[in-house]
Amino acid sequence: MGSAKKYPQELRRRAVEMVRELEGQWGPGRGAIARVADQLGVHPEALRYWVRNGEPSTHTGSADSTNTGESDRDRIARLERENAELRRSNEILKAASAFFAREMDPRPPS
Structure with missing residues (x-):
């Protein structure tokens, strides 16, 4: 198993x-x-x-319970990684929405 x-x-x-x-x-x-x-x-x-x-x-x-032994430097590094990940996700979503907007456009390509 x-x-x-x-x-x-x-x-x-x-x-x-x-x-x-x-x-x-x-x-x-x-x-x-x-x-x-x-x-x-x-x-x-x-x-x-x-x-x-x-x-x-x-x-x-409380703030103390969310910071479980994590130093400020570690917390900042973690938040910067998360921020970069969110920025990448946003770029992917923007590109996808632009792609689908072009697909939905009833005008023929010029």
């Missing part, structure tokens, strides 16, 4: 954070879990379990 797939703690934390952010925008029960699970390649039931059982998130608790 194979062992269950293990998801890294950082992936779990970020996924729960993303779900909570979307639920804050859309409201609960509007497909946030399914969307985030699809984007991250995580099984939706695993993500639902993490959200339901209160996986740690930076949006909850």
Whole structure:
């Protein structure tokens, strides 16, 4: 019997954070879990379990509880990596939306 797939703690934390952010925008029960699970390649039931059982998130608790032994230098480096990842994601989304906008344009190419 194979062992269950293990998801890294950082992936779990970020996924729960993303779900909570979307639920804050859309409201609960509007497909946030399914969307985030699809984007991250995580099984939706695993993500639902993490959200339901209160996986740690930076949006909850005090500042001390979110900074679990992490130095300021490490925290800044982590945030810079995350920022770069988000910038790359935004560029991909912009390129995809431009591509689909061209595809939807009823005018023939000139």
